[in-house]
Amino acid sequence: MDKAVSRTPRTRIQARNREAILDAALDVFSQHGFRGATLDQIAEVAGLSKPNLLYYFPSKEAIHVRLLSGLMDSWLDPLRHLGDAGEPVDEIVAYALRKLDMARTLPRESRLFANEIVQGAPRVLDMIEGPLKTLVDDKAALIGGWAQEGRIAPVDPHHLIFSIWATTQHYADFDVQVRGILTPEGDAHFAEAAGFLTTLYTNLLTIRP
Structure with a gap:
């Protein structure tokens, strides 16, 4: 049998097992945090033995770092798209809505990141302190420039960005609390939140006569 052919199924299995481990770890870490999670839990959720898991990742920390490294790039993406192509208020509101949509579609990732920060x-x-700070400082300078030009109401750009993080990621990080209070049908509350945040940031940033 050709060696290249014989290696292909094994490579596919390895790729599938790595993805299964990372997906299982995302579940476990987002629920229990790094300290509360164990390799046994991750292996069980992944449907693998612990020795098999350790073949792919040498430690719990290696899995955690791999998840966080991939997450950071995704986490920065909505902010990267904040630019000067449209009207400033519309650009900032659109950024807030992108962050809210991430809370809806990537709740495990949000909780993983929140646990790490805590x-x-x-x-x-x-x-x-590196890529995230550089990007935030760059976008804060853009927002500050809009304020100086009189295109949006005066606002501290860094704290504006922090407030957007707080008002959007809350819906993932405190999902149980939000659902316990609102008892929504599915994800209906995200549409309500989008309307509220649009009004909130539009009113905050629009210059009034």
Whole structure:
């Protein structure tokens, strides 16, 4: 049998197992945090033995770092799209809605990141102080420029960005609390939240006569 052919199924199995481990770890870490999660839990959710899991990742921390590294790039993407192509208020509101949609579609990822930050960000501090800070500072300068030009109401750009994070990621990080209070049908409350946040940030940023 051709060696290249014989290696192909094994490679596909390896790729599938790695994805199964990462998906299972995302479940476990988002529920229990890094400290509360165990390799046994991850292996069980992935449907693999612990020795099999350790063939792909040497430690719990290696899995966690791999997840966070991939997550950080996705997390920065909505902010990267904040630009000067449209009207400033519309651009900022659109950014808030993109963040809200991430809370709806990627709740496990949001909780994973929140758990890491609460613990002091030991595995992503270099990314926070590096790429994330650079991007936030760049977009804050853009927003500050709009305010100076009189295109939006005066606002502290960094705290505006922080407020958008708080008002959108809340719906993922505190999902149980939100659903317990609102008892929504499915994800209906996200449409309501989108309407509220659109009004909130439009009113905050629009210059009044």
